[in-house]
């Protein structure tokens with residue numbers, strides 16, 4: 429037996445992967461932070477949003493995709509990202525990445541949680557330029573009830589989304605394979621979810637090239 433790495437179930441077209449690599453190696457800048465809906469930028473280009481529980485690794489994954497260490501602010505303390513943060517990709521501008529506040533953060537003050545929930549839900553439901561939401565799931569924990577809530581909302585609003593496993597470096601390959609199969613099975617039952625999931629590690633760079641391709645594919 430030769431030691432050939434297992435291809436991703438979907439196997440992104442190498443040309444798309446290369447185009448995505450080039451796009452993400454090009455100009456990317458922080459545009460603005462929106463603490464409320466009235467501060468959103470104009471709907472002039474497509475957007476891809478990063479959603480998921482607090483501390484799941486949304487901001488870290490944006491940094492990994494863009495090959496920058498601190499474009500998006502990360503922290504060990506849940507609740508680091510408190511606003512919708514917009515990043516402009518390409519010059520001329522082609523699309524935006526949106527880093528969102530996390531949900532399911534038990535220790536946060538109640539009214540703050542409520543504010544974030546409204547902001548995240550209103551944005552996800554009402555943004556016509558939103559081409560896809562990436563719903564990040566910690567590969568150590570799998571899909572939790574709070575994740576199902578946001579997936580239910582996206583299904584109901586018919587917002588296309590894709591499930592992305594994060595922190596894959598933190599578990600063994602066998603455990604990852606197991607959680608990956610279970611997560612994909614659940615994603616396939618959901619009307620607005622992409623049937624394939626992507627396993628990533630911002631720390632090790634795993635899955636990052638594929639996720640870039642998935643973003644480019646989503647913006648069309």
Ligand SMILES: Nc1nc2c(ncn2[C@@H]2O[C@H](COP(=O)(O)OP(=O)(O)OP(=O)(O)O)[C@@H](O)[C@H]2O)c(=O)[nH]1
Nearest residue numbers: 483484485486487488502503507508509530630631
């Ligand atoms: N080992 C490992 N740690 C990671 C990975 N991605 C993120 N982390 C760590 O997880 C913590 C949270 O990461 P963030 O990117 O800030 O998470 P977030 O989802 O943006 O969190 P909020 O903004 O609070 O919602 C940080 O300490 C990161 O260094 C990964 O792939 N591997």
Ligand SMILES: [Mg+2]
Nearest residue numbers: 486487508509
């Ligand atoms: Mg964050």
